[in-house]
Structure formats: C-alpha cells, structure tokens
Amino acid sequence: MKYEPIRYLLVKKIIKFEAAFLLNKLNYLMLDSKNNYSKNSSFRIVLIYAIISIVYVYASDYILKTIITDIHLISKVQTYKGIGFIIITASLLYIIVKKNLDTITFYYQQLLEVQQSTEDQLESSHEEYMSLFNHSPLPKWIFDLENFKFLLVNEVACSLYGYTLEEYQSMTLLDIRPIEDRPELEQTIAASFENGHFEIPSVVRHLKKNGDIIYVKVKNTIVTYKGKKVRLASAVDVTAEINAHNELLEINSKLKLASEIASMGYWTNDLKQSKIEWSDEVYKIFELDPQNFELTLESIKSRFHPDYQNRFDFSMYSNFEDHTIKEFEYKIIAGSGEVKWLLEKLYIIKDVNNTPTKLAGIVLDITKRKLYEQEILQSNERFKMLARATVEAIIDWDIVNHTVMWGEGFHTMLGYDIDNTDKHLWSKNIHPDDRNMVLDDLKNALEDPSKEFFNADFRFIKANGDVAFMQHRGIFIRDINGKEIRALGAMIDLTETLDRMHKIELQNKALREIAWTQSHIVRAPLTNLMGFISLFKENLKTNSIDDKLCDYIISSSNKLDQVIHDIVKKANETEEN
Known part of the structure; x- marks a missing residue:
C-alpha cells in the first residue's frame, strides 16, 4: 500500500520536471522566434520540439522501467505521463500561439501606425514642400x-x-x-x-x-x-549685377582709352614689400620695355632729367598728410632720348597706425602743354613789348576767366596806374554822355556770333580829368560755337588830330571867306575906282576937274584899303589859329 504513493509522487515529479524543461525550452524557442535570431526559427522550433519529445518519451520510459517493476503500474503511470504530456504540450502550444498572435498583432499594429505616420509625414512633407515651392x-x-x-x-x-x-x-x-x-x-x-x-x-x-x-x-x-x-x-x-559688371568693363575700357589718349599712366609703390608696379601707359610714356627695365627707385631716378634728379627724394612720402594729393612737374629723358615734361600726382595710403603702407600716383605727359605754355609766354612777352612800344592803349580781355590786361598806353597816354586798377577801367571812364551807347553796341556785338570786329569813337576821361577823343578798334576771338572767349582792342587818342583838323577847317573857312571877299567885296570898290579914274581921264582931256569925282576916287580907294586890311587881318588870325 505504501509503495504506490511513492511511485505516484515520482511520476508527479517526472511530469513537473518535464513541464519545467519543456516550458524553458519553448520560452527560449519563442524568444528566438520573437527576436528573429535565426532565419528558419519556425523550422527549428518544430525540430527541437520533436527531438525533446522523443528524448523525453524514451528517457521517461526507461526511468519508469528502472524504478517500477509492476507492469500494470508502469502502464498506468505511462498513461498518466502521456495525458500529462498532452495537457502540458497543449497548454504550452496555447501559450505559444497566444503570445505569437499577440506579438504579431502588436507588430502589425505598430506596422500600421508606422505606415500611417509615414503617410502623414509624406503628406505633411508634400504640403510643406509645396508651400516652400509656392x-x-x-x-x-x-x-x-x-x-x-x-x-x-x-x-x-x-x-x-x-x-x-x-x-x-x-x-x-x-x-x-x-x-x-x-x-x-x-x-x-x-x-x-x-x-x-x-x-x-x-x-x-x-x-x-x-x-x-x-x-x-x-x-x-x-x-x-x-x-x-x-x-x-x-x-x-542677376541683371543689376551683370549690368554693373558690364558698366564697369565699359568704364575701365573708357578709362584705358582716356589714359592712352591723355598719355596718362598709373603706378603704385608698396612700401612694406618694396614693390613698384607701373601700368602699360607709364612704360609708353618713358618709352621703356617692361621686360628689360628693372623697376627700382634708383633706376627710375636715372630716367629723370639731370636738372631734376636732385629733387627725387626717396622719403618724399614721409611728410604726407592724410587724404592729401601732391603734385610735381619734372622733366625726364625717355628711352628714345627725347626730353619730356611730366605731371605727377601722388597719394599716400596709411594703415590704422598712421604708418605709410602704399604710395599711388598718376603720370601725365604734359610735354605739348609745356611747349604751348612757352609759346604763349613768348607771345605774351612780345605782346607786352609791342604794347610798350606803341602809342595805342592796348586792351586784352579774357572773357572766360574775367581778366583784363592793360597796355602801357593807358599809363603813358592816359595817365593811369595800370598796376593798381581794376578790370572796369575802360568802361567806367568812358564819358557819361557816350557810355551807354558804347556799352550797348559792345554787348550787341558780343552776342552776335557773326560779328568779328568792334569799332567805336567816343570821349574818354583821362586820369587828370581831361577829356580825350578816342578811336577804338577791336576784334573778337570765338570758339567753334561762336561763343566769345577773348577780345582784343586798341585805342588811339584823336584829340590833337581833331584839333588840327578843326584848325584846318577854320583856315579853310577863312580862306573861303577871303576868296569870297576878294571875289565880291574887293571887286566892288575896285570897279568903282576903275570907273571913276576913267571919267577922271576923260575930264583931263577937256581940262576940266570935277571935285566930286575926286572925292569918289578917294572914297573908293579908302574902301579898297579897308577891305585889304580886313583880308590881311583874317589871314593873320588863320595863321595864329
């Protein structure tokens, strides 16, 4: 009686061990399937389950046969063992299927949520993209x-x-x-x-x-x-950018062309790196080959004319003030040996510490201008000498620059101090009675592009207050548009000439009066006298003397004498005048 419960407990332990073993194994298999450690997890689960089941069946039977010798009891225990195995296996299968279904359902739900989230994100991304696009x-x-x-x-x-x-x-x-x-x-x-x-x-x-x-x-x-x-x-x-670029290219092209036309070059001297750079136009001005000429201060100084080499100061930038431009004019000897005049403008560039870092400048060929200036200077000197030598009062009126040069005649002939007078000397000393007429005529002549000359006769007040009769002869210099730019004039004092002409006119008048007197007044008493003398001769033939006739002869003689005295007097007065 005691033997059977012991066997029952043994079978119960075997079944519990079997259940625990199978449960752990199946959990491992479920974990393997869940985490997808193997690509063939389902096949492995079935295979392992079959192996474990076979091992269990044979092992449990072997153990029972070893422990229990009663055939009937072994049969019952095996029946219980089989039923327990089925129940445990079915329970485990239920648990596995349920867990797998829950896992699949969970994963499927997550998959649906991810899909929906992805679609939402795609829709949102599309909307955001279209919003950004629009x-x-x-x-x-x-x-x-x-x-x-x-x-x-x-x-x-x-x-x-x-x-x-x-x-x-x-x-x-x-x-x-x-x-x-x-x-x-x-x-x-x-x-x-x-x-x-x-x-x-x-x-x-x-x-x-x-x-x-x-x-x-x-x-x-x-x-x-x-x-x-x-x-x-x-x-x-980028239209504005392209247009600005094109304008810049056009400006640079124009500047280059202007530099070539004006014979102007640009140069820089980096004071920190001691590096000098010349533009192509500078080389052209100096008539030097860029490939053969070394740009150093010494070599540049050697191209200066000997009269100006001592003015070439290597440290001339040191006394520059900020934002100032210095100008120099000097002569050089070009590569061809020609002497040229150059105008140079220098600008100093300084850093934040006020230290000179760069010297920039332009060089302009002013040789032609210098030659013109020398010609003009010589012409002006000749003009001044001519103005001193002539008896005329010369006027040189620069209309553009509002300046007037007065000839020496204004001093020698009219008595004015030409070194201490203003540009209105001529206009303000025209006689008041003639001034408006002369100035109006001058204004009209200036405004008429076809007018080349201006002539006028007027009275002019000398420095001592005397009134002189002047004859003005002038010529206008105009530009290509007919605009007046300069006026040259000369005044001659006609006072003495007019006085002489007046005297001549008076003399002519006196001579005309004398001639008229001779032809009319002298002739009357002379005719009377000649008639009376003829009568007197006739009376002498008859030896008769008429006293009245003698009185007529004496009266006519007196009248003739008086007329002759008047003629002599007028002649003397004419000579005195």
Whole structure:
C-alpha cells in the first residue's frame, strides 16, 4: 500500500520536471522566434520540439522501467505521463500561439501606425514642400524631361515673368528665352537626349512677357513629381549685377582709352614689400620695355632729367598728410632720348597706425602743354613789348576767366596806374554822355556770333580829368560755337588830330571867306575906282576937274584899303589859329 504513493509522487515529479524543461525550452524557442535570431526559427522550433519529445518519451520510459517493476503500474503511470504530456504540450502550444498572435498583432499594429505616420509625414512633407515651392522668393519651375513643358510653376515665376498659370501650362523652356538664344537651348536639349545629361549654363538670358530681357543664374536638379522623374529649376535675377559688371568693363575700357589718349599712366609703390608696379601707359610714356627695365627707385631716378634728379627724394612720402594729393612737374629723358615734361600726382595710403603702407600716383605727359605754355609766354612777352612800344592803349580781355590786361598806353597816354586798377577801367571812364551807347553796341556785338570786329569813337576821361577823343578798334576771338572767349582792342587818342583838323577847317573857312571877299567885296570898290579914274581921264582931256569925282576916287580907294586890311587881318588870325 505504501509503495504506490511513492511511485505516484515520482511520476508527479517526472511530469513537473518535464513541464519545467519543456516550458524553458519553448520560452527560449519563442524568444528566438520573437527576436528573429535565426532565419528558419519556425523550422527549428518544430525540430527541437520533436527531438525533446522523443528524448523525453524514451528517457521517461526507461526511468519508469528502472524504478517500477509492476507492469500494470508502469502502464498506468505511462498513461498518466502521456495525458500529462498532452495537457502540458497543449497548454504550452496555447501559450505559444497566444503570445505569437499577440506579438504579431502588436507588430502589425505598430506596422500600421508606422505606415500611417509615414503617410502623414509624406503628406505633411508634400504640403510643406509645396508651400516652400509656392512661397519661395525665387522663381521656380518643374518641367518635363522629355518635351521640356512646364508642369508646375510658383507664384514668383508668374509675378516676375508676367505669365499666368494657364499660360505656363502651354509653354516650354524655349518660350522664356530670347529668340536669338533659343538655338543654343535647342542644341542643349538635343544633346541631353543623346547623352542623358541636361546642363543649363549658370547664367542665361530670360524673356519676360512684356519683352524685357533679364540675366538669371539658374540651378536645376532631378526630382520626382507625381511618380515621374522631372527637373526642378530655380533662377536668381542677376541683371543689376551683370549690368554693373558690364558698366564697369565699359568704364575701365573708357578709362584705358582716356589714359592712352591723355598719355596718362598709373603706378603704385608698396612700401612694406618694396614693390613698384607701373601700368602699360607709364612704360609708353618713358618709352621703356617692361621686360628689360628693372623697376627700382634708383633706376627710375636715372630716367629723370639731370636738372631734376636732385629733387627725387626717396622719403618724399614721409611728410604726407592724410587724404592729401601732391603734385610735381619734372622733366625726364625717355628711352628714345627725347626730353619730356611730366605731371605727377601722388597719394599716400596709411594703415590704422598712421604708418605709410602704399604710395599711388598718376603720370601725365604734359610735354605739348609745356611747349604751348612757352609759346604763349613768348607771345605774351612780345605782346607786352609791342604794347610798350606803341602809342595805342592796348586792351586784352579774357572773357572766360574775367581778366583784363592793360597796355602801357593807358599809363603813358592816359595817365593811369595800370598796376593798381581794376578790370572796369575802360568802361567806367568812358564819358557819361557816350557810355551807354558804347556799352550797348559792345554787348550787341558780343552776342552776335557773326560779328568779328568792334569799332567805336567816343570821349574818354583821362586820369587828370581831361577829356580825350578816342578811336577804338577791336576784334573778337570765338570758339567753334561762336561763343566769345577773348577780345582784343586798341585805342588811339584823336584829340590833337581833331584839333588840327578843326584848325584846318577854320583856315579853310577863312580862306573861303577871303576868296569870297576878294571875289565880291574887293571887286566892288575896285570897279568903282576903275570907273571913276576913267571919267577922271576923260575930264583931263577937256581940262576940266570935277571935285566930286575926286572925292569918289578917294572914297573908293579908302574902301579898297579897308577891305585889304580886313583880308590881311583874317589871314593873320588863320595863321595864329
């Protein structure tokens, strides 16, 4: 009776051991399946389960046979063992299936959530992308790679180029290019079909709807739009930058041309690196070969004319003030041996510590100007000598610069101190009764481009207050537009001449009166006298004397004598005058 419970407990322990063993093993197998440690986890679970089951069956039977000798009891225990194995196995299978179903359900739910989150993110990303696309400050286009038609454009592309969305839908890349630029784009498109690469130059010209042409910098990339690979292009308007660049090139070209025309060069001297640089025009001015001439202070000094070499100071920049420009004029001996005059303007550049770092300057060939100045100086000297030698009062009026040079005649002839007088000496000393008339005539002559000469006769007040009768003869010098720039004039004092002419006129008048007296007044008493004498002769023939006739003869003689006295008196008065 005691034997059977012991065997029952033994079987119970065997079944509990079996359950614990199988449970641990199956948990391991579930963990292996859950974490996917093996690619064939399902097959391994079945295989391990089969091996364990076979080992269990044989091992448990062997143990029972060893412990229990009663056949009937062994049979019962094996039945209980089998039922327990089935129950445990079914329970374990239920647990495994349930856990796997929960895990699969959990994973599937997570998969659905991830999928939904991905779709939401894609939708949000699409919306954000479209928002960025539409509200980008740059014009953007999406176009087909096959026919290059526009598929989508943003608001900026519409507002900047002037086309509507509907108009863009019927347009291609060619439609926003100037007509003359389209062949190049067509070649690019044709090449893209051959080699599969579509490359637009970085800077191209685009055509607006209103006909304006702008320069843009283009970037493009391949994107996916509605499941199809397309091109996304964006453009930056660089018209102002290109125009500024072109203007700068034009200005530089003009400056270079102006430098060549004006024979002006530019040079710099880096004081820290002791490096001197000359522009091409400086070499031309000095007539030196850049390949053979070493740019050093000593070599430059050697090209100076001997009269100016002692003025070449290597430290001349040291006394420069900030933002000041110094000018020098000097002579050089060019490579051809020709002596040239140069004008040089220097500017010093200093750092934050007020230390000179760079010297910059321009060189201008002023040889022609110097020659002209010397000619003008010589001409002016000759003019001054002529002005001193002549009896005329010379006037040289520089209308542009508002200066007047007075000839020596204004001092010798009119008595004025020409070194201490103003430019209104001539106009303010015209006699008041003649001034307005003369100045009005001068003004009208100046304003008439066809007038070359100005002549006038007027009275002029000398320094001592005397009034002189002057004759003015002048000539105008005008520019190509007929604008007066200079006036030259000379005044002659006609006072003595007019006095002499007046005396001559008086003499002529007196002579005319004498002639008239001789022909009329003298003739009357002379005729009377001749008649009376004839009568007197007739009376003598008859020896008769008429006293009255003698009185008539005496009276006519007296009248004739008086007339002769008057003639002599007038003649004497004429000679005195």
